[in-house]
Amino acid sequence: MLRDESARSRRRIPGPTVARLPLYHRALSVMVERGITHVSSSELAGVVGVNPATLRRDLSRFGTYGTRGTGYEVPHLLARVDGALALDLDWPVAIVGIGNLGQALIHSRGFRSGGFRVAVLADVDPAVVGTMRDGIVVEHAERLPEACVREKVRIGVITTPASASQSVAENLVAAGVHSILNFAPVVLALPAGVTVRQVDLAAELQVLAFYHSRPAGGAVVPEAKGEAGTATIEISS
Amino acid sequence: MLRDESARSRRRIPGPTVARLPLYHRALSVMVERGITHVSSSELAGVVGVNPATLRRDLSRFGTYGTRGTGYEVPHLLARVDGALALDLDWPVAIVGIGNLGQALIHSRGFRSGGFRVAVLADVDPAVVGTMRDGIVVEHAERLPEACVREKVRIGVITTPASASQSVAENLVAAGVHSILNFAPVVLALPAGVTVRQVDLAAELQVLAFYHSRPAGGAVVPEAKGEAGTATIEISS
DNA sequence: AAATGTGAAGGGATTCACAGCG
DNA sequence: CGCTGTGAATCCCTTCACATTT
Numbered sequence: 001m002l003r004d005e006s007a008r009s010r011r012r013i014p015g016p017t018v019a020r021l022p023l024y025h026r027a028l029s030v031m032v033e034r035g036i037t038h039v040s041s042s043e044l045a046g047v048v049g050v051n052p053a054t055l056r057r058d059l060s061r062f063g064t065y066g067t068r069g070t071g072y073e074v075p076h077l078l079a080r081v082d083g084a085l086a087l088d089l090d091w092p093v094a095i096v097g098i099g100n101l102g103q104a105l106i107h108s109r110g111f112r113s114g115g116f117r118v119a120v121l122a123d124v125d126p127a128v129v130g131t132m133r134d135g136i137v138v139e140h141a142e143r144l145p146e147a148c149v150r151e152k153v154r155i156g157v158i159t160t161p162a163s164a165s166q167s168v169a170e171n172l173v174a175a176g177v178h179s180i181l182n183f184a185p186v187v188l189a190l191p192a193g194v195t196v197r198q199v200d201l202a203a204e205l206q207v208l209a210f211y212h213s214r215p216a217g218g219a220v221v222p223e224a225k226g227e228a229g230t231a232t233i234e235i236s237s
Numbered sequence: 238m239l240r241d242e243s244a245r246s247r248r249r250i251p252g253p254t255v256a257r258l259p260l261y262h263r264a265l266s267v268m269v270e271r272g273i274t275h276v277s278s279s280e281l282a283g284v285v286g287v288n289p290a291t292l293r294r295d296l297s298r299f300g301t302y303g304t305r306g307t308g309y310e311v312p313h314l315l316a317r318v319d320g321a322l323a324l325d326l327d328w329p330v331a332i333v334g335i336g337n338l339g340q341a342l343i344h345s346r347g348f349r350s351g352g353f354r355v356a357v358l359a360d361v362d363p364a365v366v367g368t369m370r371d372g373i374v375v376e377h378a379e380r381l382p383e384a385c386v387r388e389k390v391r392i393g394v395i396t397t398p399a400s401a402s403q404s405v406a407e408n409l410v411a412a413g414v415h416s417i418l419n420f421a422p423v424v425l426a427l428p429a430g431v432t433v434r435q436v437d438l439a440a441e442l443q444v445l446a447f448y449h450s451r452p453a454g455g456a457v458v459p460e461a462k463g464e465a466g467t468a469t470i471e472i473s474s
Numbered sequence: 475a476a477a478t479g480t481g482a483a484g485g486g487a488t489t490c491a492c493a494g495c496g
Numbered sequence: 497c498g499c500t501g502t503g504a505a506t507c508c509c510t511t512c513a514c515a516t517t518t
Contacts, residue, residue, distance in 0.1 A: 014509065018447050022440035026422060040477065049424050053480095053511055060479055068478045068517040085443050086450035093442070100344060104337030110422065110439020114446070155445050179445040185263060185347065187286050195448050197441050202347020203259035204434050205330070206322050208392050208416040209351070210255050211432050213323035251487065277499065290489055290502095297501055305495045305500045 017058045021085055023048045024055070028078040040071035087114030094120035094153040094177065096168045097160035098128050098138055101183060105157060106134050119151040120144070124164070141168065148175035157181045169196075254295045258322055260285045261292070265315040277308035324351030331357035331390040331414065333405050334397035335365050335375055338420060342394060343371050356388040357381070361401070378405065385412035394418045406433075 027047045031039065041059075045052040059065055059077070062084050066072045082088055093116055095102050105111050106118055121138045123129055129140045139147050141164075148156070156172035158165050158180065165184035172180060178194045185203070188196050264284045268276065278296075282289040296302055296314070299321050303309045319325055330353055332339050342348050343355055358375045360366055366377045376384050378401075385393070393409035395402050395417065402421035409417060415431045422437055 013447075013451075016509065018444055019440070021447065022437065022443040023424070025443070042477085047424065051511065052477095053513090054509085056477090056479060057510085064479065066478050069476045070518070071477065084447070086446050087443065089446075089450065091442075091446055100337050100341030104341055105438065107337060108438060110437075110442065113439065114443065116442055116446075154449055155442065179449045181441055181445060187260070187284065195445060197445055199436065199438070199441060200259065200347075201342065201345060201436070202350065203256070204418055204436060205328075205347065205353055205392065206259040206262070206324065206351065207255055208418060208432060208434055209323050209326075209328055209353075210250075210258065210321070212391055212416045213326065214250075253487065278501095279499085288489060289499095290491090291487085293499095293501060294488080301501065303500050306498045307496070308499065 025081045031074045037074050089115045091115040092117055092119035092151050092153045093155045094148050095157045096122045098123040102159040120147045120153055144171045145175035155179045159183045162186050262318045268311045274311050326352045328352040329354055329356035329388050329390045330392045331385050332394045333359045335360040339396040357384045357390055381408045382412035392416045396420045399423050
């Protein structure tokens with residue numbers, strides 16, 4: 001039993017643990033919808049595809065939410081994971097670059113769940129600037145800083161061509177945005193304190209090609225202890 | 238000096254190394270375009286944002302390509318990385334789900350570089366099936382297996398809604414595709430031997446929210462040894 | 475009896491630091 | 497002299513295994 005829970009919840013959380021929280025969150029959401037009130041670590045871990053011990057340790061970093069001999073109460077655990085991810089807060093997002101990818105994100109369910117909310121859209125194409133997308137007028141990228149300040153944007157998403165991404169990122173940072181999701185295949189150079197997550201679609205394909213061309217090489221066909229029927233999952237590792 | 242290079246090149250390559258190869262590849266491509274003939278590990282590592290020792294060890298897993306006291310010859314190294322990623326081969330790709338995201342991928346540069354080539358498109362929407370995208374007729378998802386076999390597809394990309402993704406994945410596997418890039422927020426259950434890479438856009442946002450709400454917590458503001466001016470990069474870890 | 479939470483072990487990847495080579 | 501390639505150290509995460517709790 002832990003005396004000072006705030007001390008625990010302030011400990012540093014490993015990156016891999018953070019990356020798994022959204023998976024737990026989604027699995028728990030599905031369970032709530034289905035009326036499942038209760039899970040063991042083995043069950044939840046099975047759904048997400050991780051080791052039960054890993055799941056228990058992940059959760060234990062935020063406090064002790066389970067009951068020995070019984071497992072976890074689904075709605076309660078979901079609320080805790082939700083809180084850990086801060087999805088109960090309002091997260092206005094700016095999307096810069098209204099091409100196919102930008103529009104896909106605008107309409108994606110994930111970008112409108114939790115506290116996420118598309119608040120600012122921007123582009124440089126005169127044919128797009130001034131038009132509406134999902135009830136929001138597309139601003140010219142030049143006015144991005146004002147718009148972000150006005151809407152209190154805290155997360156910026158870059159879906160522009162590679163050539164524009166560095167300058168867009170700098171504008172976002174100038175507007176006080178220090179969390180950036182970058183889809184342009186560019187390593188952004190930004191001041192310390194800015195968190196960048198890079199999603200590189202071409203790189204994902206290339207990694208698949210690598211493993212495909214080396215069937216015996218990489219982490220393929222681990223042939224794990226009796227766990228046939230499970231795919232080799234290579235998730236961002 | 239290594240006697241049997243094939244022995245070395247057959248060693249298992251760590252996942253993180255594989256994930257960095259595309260970054261090296263892109264940086265080297267840019268250098269070739271700019272006419273740069275030569276790099277040291279420090280220079281290339283700086284561009285990509287990794288430690289020079291990490292870069293040297295990564296490359297050394299495929300053989301020894303550098304010259305001591307001098308560095309690496311850019312075109313030669315690029316050719317080697319290109320070969321390691323098997324980008325010199327033909328990679329016909331199937332994209333299932335022709336929504337905004339699917340179309341973004343069809344037109345994305347990364348999906349038409351290297352040996353990648355969109356060979357099959359499929360969807361279930363009657364308004365889309367039979368129409369053309371980029372010179373290719375969209376097939377009905379029911380005919381996906383035949384089309385994949387016909388076009389010798391080896392990589393499948395799933396950009397359908399979550400509800401359809403498992404069944405689409407099974408169809409791809411039935412057609413002999415055993416490398417899948419899945420954008421649906423679902424943990425696919427597939428036979429061993431199938432490699433799945435998961436790209437989860439909502440999860441990326443949630444991870445950003447996590448770090449944003451814990452400025453002192455995670456890996457934010459590492460305040461590393463005099464390395465100001467560099468962003469905290471959280472890439473798929 | 476069953477399942478959590480965690481000390482300890484184990485396994486990898488990163489980074490240091492330097493021998494070796496051009 | 498400068499830079500690569502790599503043994504060794506370090507760090508971090510995963511997993512085992514079990515004491516603990518309900």
